Every structure is written in C-alpha cells, then in structure tokens.
Amino acid sequence: MSGNVNREYFDKYMVPCYSPAPFIPVKAAGSRVWDQQGKEYIDLAGGIAVNSLGHSNPVLAQALKDQIDKLWHMANGFTNEPVLTLAQKLVNATFADKVFFCNSGAEANEAALKLARKYARDRFGADKSEIIAFKNAFHGRTLFTVTVGGQPKYSADFAPLPQDITHLPYNDLNAVAAQISDRTCAVIVEPVIGEGGVLPADPAFLQGLRELCDKHNATLIFDEVQTGAGRLGTLYAYQHYGVVPDLLTSAKGLGGGFPIGAMLAKEAWAQVFQPGTHGTTFGGNPLAATVANSVLDQLDETLLGGVAERHQLIVARLEALNAQHGLFTAIRGKGLLIGAELAEPLRGKAKTLTNLAAEEGLIALIAGPDVLRFAPALNIPLEDIEEAFVRLERAVVRILG
Template identity: 55%
Template sequence: MNNYLTPNFAFANMIPVHAQGSRVWDQAGKEYVDFSGGIAVNALGHCHPVLVDTLTDQAKKLWHASNIYTTEPAQQLAKLLVDHTFADKVFFANSGAEANEAAFKLARKYAYEHYGAQKNEIIACVNGFHGRTLFTVSVGGQSKYQEGFAPLPEGISHIPYNNIEALKNTINERTCAVVLELVQGESGVLPAQVEFVQAARQLCDQYQSLLVFDEVQTGMGRTGKLFAYEHYGVSPDILSSAKALGAGFPIGAMLTTDKVAPSFGVGSHGSTFGGNPLACAVGCAAFNIINDQKTYENINKQSQALINELNVIGQSTGLFKEVRGKGLLVGCVLTDQYTNQAGEITKIALEQGLMLLQAGGSVLRFAPSLLLTDEDRQEGIKRFEQACQNFLSHY
C-alpha cells in the first residue's frame, strides 16, 4: 500500500481496520490486544456502543455551527466539567496541544492585565511534553522536538521534575505561570511527588503566579480519579484536557476559574472547530461512563493486577528495574543493560499480537481501556511475556 502522508510518522507494520473493546484486527484479519489505547485516548476501548449511538444520533441533528453560536452539547459538556472539578469556565479546542496553547496564552494575558508586560515568564519541567505547536514544544523542554524550528518563543525556563529547590530558585516576580504534568507520560510515566505539587501551589500563591496542570494524558479517569490533581489535594488555576475527553473523538478543553477566565475577552482567542457538537455529544456520553464508581473500581482493580503481573515478568526476565505509574497509566523501566530498547520490544510485542507504547527509549508504557476485562488483561500479559522472551532470545 502506497503512503501518501508526510514522512514525519514512522508507521507500524500493520494497518488496523476494525476494533471492538480491547481487541483490534488488521487488514490480514490478525487479532491484537490493545494495551496502547490510542496513546491513552480510547478510554472506553474501541467502538463503545453508547458512544456509537450518541455520535449517530448527533450526526442526524447538527454537525457544525461555528463559535458565532453555542450549542446544547457544548454547554452540557462544559457543565459536566464545571460541576465535577475546580473550574468555573471551559474553552473547547480540538487537541491537547490546542488546549495547552490556550492555557499558556491565558496565563500570559492574565498576568499582563493584572501586573504588567514584564510578568510573562513561564516555568516548566525538563522532559515535559505539552504538544507540537511552536509554543507548546518550547514549554515542553525536550530539545528533540524543538530542533530545526528556531527561533522559539522566549520567556520560558525549565527545572528538573520533582525538584522543589530548583523551583524555589527559579520562580520570581516576573513568573506568570508554573506548568506541570502530574505524571510525565511521554518521558517515562513518572508521577509527580506530593510535596513538589504542594510546593508549586504555595510558591505560585506567594508570587501571584498561576498554576497550570497539563492533564491531557492523566485526565478523565486514567489515574483512578476523574483528574489526577485530586490525588494531590491541590487545585490549579488552569487545567488542560484532551485525549480521553472524547474517548477517541478529537476534542480538547481548557478549564479555569472565574478569577482567570475574564482575561479571555471577546476576540482574544478562538477555534473554528472548538466545541464541535459531534465531539461534545460524544464527550458527554464518555464522561458519564467514566465518572462512575464502577469504572473507578475497575481501573483500580485492573491497575493493581497489571502492575503485579508486570512485576512478576520483570523479576523472571530481569528486563525491568521498576514498574511505576498511576491507575491505568503504567510504565516498565528497563534495566541499564537494555537501555534504549523499548522501541524494539514494542515491535516484537506487535508481532505477538499486542499493541504497546514506549515512553522515551527505556520505558514501556501501558494505557489500556479503563473498562479492561480480566480476560483481555490476561491475554495481553501472556502475549507480552512471550514478546519479552523473544526479545531476550536474540538480544
């Protein structure tokens, strides 16, 4: 099959054609267990019947109206987010990068209006990931995503993740925002320490800076709570969400408070497709399934079982030195002997019929459906163990 797409993607050696739940089939009819979840997007697995019905119903009513108008689905999803979080207002976009772009622009706009043009500096963390726009790769702090795109936006500094002293030494009166992922997903499934998050809140209050949480990957039940900030007892001023928000249908959102929201006055920011009725209708349906006690119980049950089984494999093979994460966002950290081999292991896993992710060169990332069943988990683990054995046999 010819590839007519630009060469910035290295596609896997299979083409999926249909899926259901945690199972996927390719063009040849081969079946796969999906532990990747579309990179933590397919929170309810593939083709959940409630989402399919919701999308079908909405498609018969209204597809697009533009932001000259609001719509019932947009208002309904925004209300769900407001009613169940710290937030008072919501801005809808189409992706995590756009949600973060809005978050960073709002932080600077708020500081400009309340404290002056000099208060524009953003503090983020080394090895963060916030998207692929020029602004978000600049905040992200990974040179591999910035190379060749200079000059980059200025006024951004980076500190080591989970380093309170570095944050204390960097934040100042010119800081408009501190940006944190509560689990650094792209860079190794590394959770934030409670003390670090609490210190960030205290320092932001001290310096009249806004605290921004990037929950694009950790939000919508992924860590066992609706949003990961609930684990920390700390509320942000701005939060970004996407990925699982639409459970596979593209949508992003920026959440904020009545204190901060007015800085996005009429015309200050926008999105042609943001708040699309199709996306918001699916988002409402997904929200109601995710934000349910039975779903959270399944997340925590499957998380513990998955971590236990991965630890057993790690001990028997000597491949991993640590299994870490929160909820159903789990990372296996390869031992030093197998540094930078995560990509090779994911390829072998795919050959065994398991869809898996990597997070950096030395961490295997698991982000399965939040509705993962015992049967699918056990079958996926069986295929993963075989992939590990195959890797070791020819390493």
C-alpha cells in the same frame, strides 16, 4: 475503502513525520483490534490514553449516531446544546468556573499558556512573563507548546523559539523555589510525566508549587491531557493529589477517540479571554461535545473504582516478568498510566520490544527509548490483561534470544 490500500501508501503519499507499524488496523471492539489480514491484537496503548472506554464503545457510538442526524457544525458565532451541557458537567465535577473547548491537547495547552501570559500582563504588567516548566515534559507540537515542553529534541530544529521559558528538574521543589519570582507568570506541570518516562509527581512537589504560585501571583497550570478523564481513577489527577490548579488542560480520553480538547479555568482567569482574544473554528462542535458528554456519563464510581484493580494486575504481571527475566529497573505510574524502565541488556530497545510484541498480538507504547508505557482502556477486561502478558512474555523471550 479499497481493499488494495496497503502500508506502502503511507510511504508514497504521507508526509513522513511518523513511522507507523507495518500492519493496518481496520476493525476494533473493546480492547481487541484486527488488521487487514484478520490478525487479532490486544490493545494496551489505548491510542496513547485516548480510547478511555475502549474501541467502538456502543454507548458512544449510539450518541454520535443520534447527533449526526441533528447538527454537525455551526462555528462559534453560535453555541449549541451539546457543548453547553458538556461545559456544565465539567464545571459541576471540578474546581473550574468556565471551560474553553478546542480540538487537541496542544491547543488546550496553547490556550492555557496564552491566557496565563495575558492574565499576568493585564494585572501586573508586561514584565511578568516567565513560564516555568520541567525537563522531560511534553505539552504539544505547536511552536509555543513544544518550546515549553522540556525535550529539546522536539524543538531545536524550529528556532528561533518563544522566549522567557525556564526548564527545571521535575519533582525538585527547591529548584523551583530558587527560580520563581514576581516575574513568573505561570508554572505548568504534568501530574504524571507521560512522554518523558511515566514519572509521577510527589504530592509535596505539587502542593509546594501551589504555595509558590500563590506567593508570587503566578498561574498554576496542570497539563492533564494524558492523566485526565479517569486515567488515575479520579476524573482528574488534581483530585487524586488534592492540589487545585488555576487552569487545567484536558483532551485525549475526554473524547474517547473523538477529537476534543478543553481548558478549564477559574473565573478570574476566564474573564481575560474576552471576544476576539482567542478562538477556534471547530472547538466545541456538537459532534465532539456529544461524544464527550457520553464519556463523562460513563465515568461513574464503579468504572473509576475498577482502575485500581487493573493497575494492580498490570503491575503484578510486570513484576512477575521481571522476576523471571530481570527486565526492569523500575515499574512506576498511577492508575492506568504505567511505565516499566528497561534494564541492561535491553536499554534503548523499547521500540524493538513493542515491535516484537505487535508480532505476538499485543499493542503497547514506549515513553522514550528505555520505557514501556501502558495506557489501556479504563474498562479493559481482566482476561484481556492476562492474555496480553502471555503475548508480551513471548516477545520478551524472543528479544532475549
């Protein structure tokens, strides 16, 4: 890559739907990242919960290198060994009977929502089409998924939008009970709302959704794009909560940095997608499936068991910062998906704080204007967490003046 490439290229050549940081990362290993100038950063963002096993994981890299010399792509008129192995692993490890592979979380959710509508139509008729979703949720950027997501700021500019979608307050089972009916074809829910502020579901809320869906023959969809692949300390969040959905969507951490998405389905739902009803060109290609197989192989009891220890350390450091500086009104989350809601006078300044943190050598996320979000690698070294919060405190001191 040319050494002359700089951040100005983005403004000159790229569609401006992002506002990337002023520095350009060029190398990374584990939870450390280096930019063009050689400056080092500690990564507590994990590519928004994507780099589940850290950057340049050597086991993933070797698996990919081995597959590169074998088979890259054949499209879905054929199958391949890595994707069949991956499907078997996911079925054996979860409630699912079948798996559909795609390239992203949005595509996985699109598939699940389409499948839920078709399942209801085939079994109960065209009038059973309502989808219940939740305010502040995020399910992707396709027109269907961005409409189902409960944040109008992402969908309002693209009207007319898909119809028969109802948004209710999250964690409000009474609101769902009052709305759901035999017209409802599906309820889609994030076990922990990510983009909308890092809000964990109450266990009784998810259990109640399961019971209401059973009562009204509605499909229960868990969007685990952000909570899956070990993020909460179990392979998927439904296992943490003990509530089994009918469909589950996965992406992000499943590929450890390589693009892949998956929809996990019970048998009766899977059979609705017969040849010609849905598809994708790149989904389940051998390279992506190979990397995801290697990710699953590394998500063993030891690694997943370490998630709780890292959660406790991050929360302890946030609480210490709060005690010293009075920064937060709430610290919440599960596993390694953690949010800290800013108090006055920092309300609305989450992005400003993460920008200062980057100047101090720390990469962190936001979840809206008021919440810091942390989603580091599941295997981030404890010493990296300690050093990250030294750097975060320097940013805090700067923003407080």
